[in-house]
Structure formats: C-alpha cells, structure tokens
Amino acid sequence: MFTALLPPGTPFEIRASPGRRLGVFATKDIPAKSCIFREEALFVIKRPFNMIGPEDVDAAYRQLDSRKQALFKSLVEYERHQEGQKHFFPQVEAFKRNQFDVSGQMHDYDQPIPHAQGLFLISSRLNHSCIPNAVFPRIQPKTGHGYRPAVLLALRPIAIGEEILFDYDPAHAYLTAKQRRAVPYWKFTCTCAACDDNYPQRVESDMRRALLRGLHYLIHRRDVPECSRLKPPVLQNATSGRPDPNTIAMWQAISGYIAEAEGLAMLAIYFFYEALKIMISVSGSTAASNRGLKLAVVWGEKFLAISETLHPDAVEGVGAVEQLMAVFKSMIDGKT
Ligand SMILES: [Zn+2]
Known part of the structure; x- marks a missing residue:
C-alpha cells in the first residue's frame, strides 16, 4: 500500500528490510545536504503521546474524508497483519507506531512536553x-495547519541501494551498545x-x-532524562556545587567534539551552540577572559563548519552564531 503513495521522483523505495519489517532504500545516489522527502501528517491528535486513547483516534478518524479514512484503515490492517491480533485497540496501536511529534518544538529538556x-x-x-x-529535524517551520511536516534530510551521501535510517531516540547517543x-x-x-x-x-x-553521558551529568547535574530509567542508574541529584560557566561551556564544547567523532553531526552542533550560549551569558562580565572568548570563536567556527555539511533546514542559529563570533572577535580586539 505504501509504494503507491510515493510521489513521482521520490529517490527511494519501500521494501522488506533484512531482520526488520519494511524499510526505506535509496533508488539513486542521494548527495549530502539533500532534502530526501517531505510529508504532511494524514491527521493530527492534540494530546500527549502517552494519553492518546481509542476515543481520540476515533474522533480524529471521523473528521477525515473518505480517502484518508481508507488510508488509515489500510494502515491498521497492515499493522494488525504485522503484529498479529494481540492489541485490544489496533487503531491506537497503529497510530502510535506511525506518529511523529508535530508541535515544532526544539528538543529541549526544560520545555514542557509538546502535545x-x-x-x-x-x-x-x-x-x-x-x-x-x-x-527529521525538529525545527521545521510549521505549515498553514500550524503543524510541522516530516522533512527528511540527508546527513551524508547515501548510495543507491543503501537503507535510509534515522535515530528514533536521542538517548542512544549516551548509551554503549550493550546498554542500548x-x-x-x-x-x-x-x-x-x-x-x-x-x-x-x-x-x-x-x-x-x-563520556557524553558523563559530561551530560556534569553539565546538568542529572542524568539524560531518557536514560534515567536504565540500569545502572547515574546519580540523580548532584551533591557538589555547580562549576563556573566557563567550565560548563568547555564541557559542552568537548561533548561537541566527541559527538562529531562519533558521526553525530546534529548532536555536535547542538553542543557547540550550547557552549556558545554560555559564553554569551558570561561575555559581558569579568568572567570572560580573552582566552575564553578565543575558544568561543573556535567553537563557533566548528559549529559553522559542521553546519556547512548539512542541509540549511537541519540547522538553526547559523546567523546568530555568525553575529556572535563578530562580537567575540571585537571583544578580543578590544581587550588586547
Ligand atoms: Zn544501533
């Protein structure tokens, strides 16, 4: 049912993935920085993921036109076939297995859960x-409906025949293979x-x-939220005092270098951006040393260099970082 829905020119096909269910495979070489695919939601439910129940899916379904209703029915059948009859509410299961957050929120631990x-x-x-x-970057502009489309961007060149894959869960960057x-x-x-x-x-x-998980703990004084249910637990409440901002900025930047080495470009630029944000907050105070500002310029250059390898829609804050670097550079000049 899925292949028939692909618009002409789509650079991938949907077929069985060894050891998994279906998968998405490139049918031509896809260059780095490409926008691979863009899709609007079939429908949206404005509830927290964990609270979505049969009545929510029912209400959303009844508002659909007959074409969309038929598509959703086919999806439920597909999932039922894959999963057997074990789910009491197959419509809810089908929705939950095929949904993305569309609120357009940036990934931010301190933000409330978008609904x-x-x-x-x-x-x-x-x-x-x-x-x-x-x-699928989380920073896509919302469309006329007020919701984020799913926009799939290449992080590196993808060869013909290669499976196209994305990271389901930000926690994995912080876990060893055995923990994952x-x-x-x-x-x-x-x-x-x-x-x-x-x-x-x-x-x-x-x-x-x-190291990334340890640094996260040192920076935020708590475990990565998505990791906190795992064993062995990392201490949840730090007992030592908070280090000074320059140290935290350094840890953020180190995390950026580690994430880059691990091949996680999106995470790397996030860390460099966080490091720069801290340097802004201290730049007006006596805590800003010339050495710190020079480091911030290096981190900004790193942010921009990694951003250059990504589709512009994958990265937020390039303009802001460029401005910041100009400010930092002028401050360095002013101090010497
Ligand atoms: Zn894996």
Missing part, C-alpha cells in the same frame, strides 16, 4: 540507526552498524557515548 502527534504513512516506514544517515540492547521500552533490538558485534569502532564508540 501534537501526527500520523505519517511514509516517514514511519524508516528504520532506526544509532549512526543515522538521515534526520537492554533498553526496556524498546520493542526491537537494534541491528545498525554501530550495534553490530563486529563494528570496528566498538570500543571507541562505547567510550565516546559513555
């Missing part, structure tokens, strides 16, 4: 990788290259991800 989930027939066919070659395998709420075992026993960078990859 808008959209159903996507094609985008939901993509499988997960812990070292993805594509991304033990995530209790996952319904599958990841078979991506980074989770393969023969991954040549296994030891380095595990060290980098463990």
Whole structure:
C-alpha cells in the first residue's frame, strides 16, 4: 500500500528490510545536504503521546474524508497483519507506531512536553540507526495547519541501494551498545552498524557515548532524562556545587567534539551552540577572559563548519552564531 503513495521522483523505495519489517532504500545516489522527502501528517491528535486513547483516534478518524479514512484503515490492517491480533485497540496501536511529534518544538529538556502527534504513512516506514544517515529535524517551520511536516534530510551521501535510517531516540547517543540492547521500552533490538558485534569502532564508540553521558551529568547535574530509567542508574541529584560557566561551556564544547567523532553531526552542533550560549551569558562580565572568548570563536567556527555539511533546514542559529563570533572577535580586539 505504501509504494503507491510515493510521489513521482521520490529517490527511494519501500521494501522488506533484512531482520526488520519494511524499510526505506535509496533508488539513486542521494548527495549530502539533500532534502530526501517531505510529508504532511494524514491527521493530527492534540494530546500527549502517552494519553492518546481509542476515543481520540476515533474522533480524529471521523473528521477525515473518505480517502484518508481508507488510508488509515489500510494502515491498521497492515499493522494488525504485522503484529498479529494481540492489541485490544489496533487503531491506537497503529497510530502510535506511525506518529511523529508535530508541535515544532526544539528538543529541549526544560520545555514542557509538546502535545501534537501526527500520523505519517511514509516517514514511519524508516528504520532506526544509532549512526543515522538521515534526520527529521525538529525545527521545521510549521505549515498553514500550524503543524510541522516530516522533512527528511540527508546527513551524508547515501548510495543507491543503501537503507535510509534515522535515530528514533536521542538517548542512544549516551548509551554503549550493550546498554542500548537492554533498553526496556524498546520493542526491537537494534541491528545498525554501530550495534553490530563486529563494528570496528566498538570500543571507541562505547567510550565516546559513555563520556557524553558523563559530561551530560556534569553539565546538568542529572542524568539524560531518557536514560534515567536504565540500569545502572547515574546519580540523580548532584551533591557538589555547580562549576563556573566557563567550565560548563568547555564541557559542552568537548561533548561537541566527541559527538562529531562519533558521526553525530546534529548532536555536535547542538553542543557547540550550547557552549556558545554560555559564553554569551558570561561575555559581558569579568568572567570572560580573552582566552575564553578565543575558544568561543573556535567553537563557533566548528559549529559553522559542521553546519556547512548539512542541509540549511537541519540547522538553526547559523546567523546568530555568525553575529556572535563578530562580537567575540571585537571583544578580543578590544581587550588586547
Ligand atoms: Zn544501533
């Protein structure tokens, strides 16, 4: 049912993925920085994911035109076929297995959980990788309906025949392969290259991800929220005092370098951006040393260099970073 929905010129096909259900595979070479696909939600439910029940899906379904109702029915049938008859509310299960957050919120631990989930027939066919070659950035501008479309962008060149994969869960950047395998709420075992026993960078990859989790704890004084249910737990409430902002900025930047080395470009620019935000907050005070400002310029250049490798829609804040660097540079000049 899914292949018939692909617009002409779509650079991928949907077919069985070894060891998984369906997957999305490139049918031509896709260059880096490409926009691969764009899809509007079939419908949206304005409820927190965990609270969506049969009455919500029912109400949304009744508002659809007959074509969309038929598509959703086919999806429920597809999921029922894949999953067997084990779900009491197959419509809810089908919705939850095929939804993305469409509220347009940036990923931010301090933001309240956004309440808008959209159903996507094609985008939901993509499988997960812990070292993805594509991304659905969360910063897409909202459309006329007020909701974010699913926009799939290439993170690097994707060869013909290669499966197109994105990261389902931000927590994976902070977990070793063994920990990722033990995530209790996952319904599958990841078979991506980074989770393969023969991954040549296994030891380095595990060290980098463990370091990122440790640095997250030192920076925020709490575990990565999505990791906090896992064993072994990281201490939840730090007892030591908060380090000075320059130190935290340094840890953010180190996290950026580690994420870049791990091949997680989106996460890397997030960390460099966070480091720069801290440097802005201290730049007006005596805490800003010439050395700190020079470091901030280096981090800004790093942010811009990684951004250059990505589709412009994947990155927010390029203009702001360019302005900041000009400010930092002028302050350095003023101080010397
Ligand atoms: Zn994996």
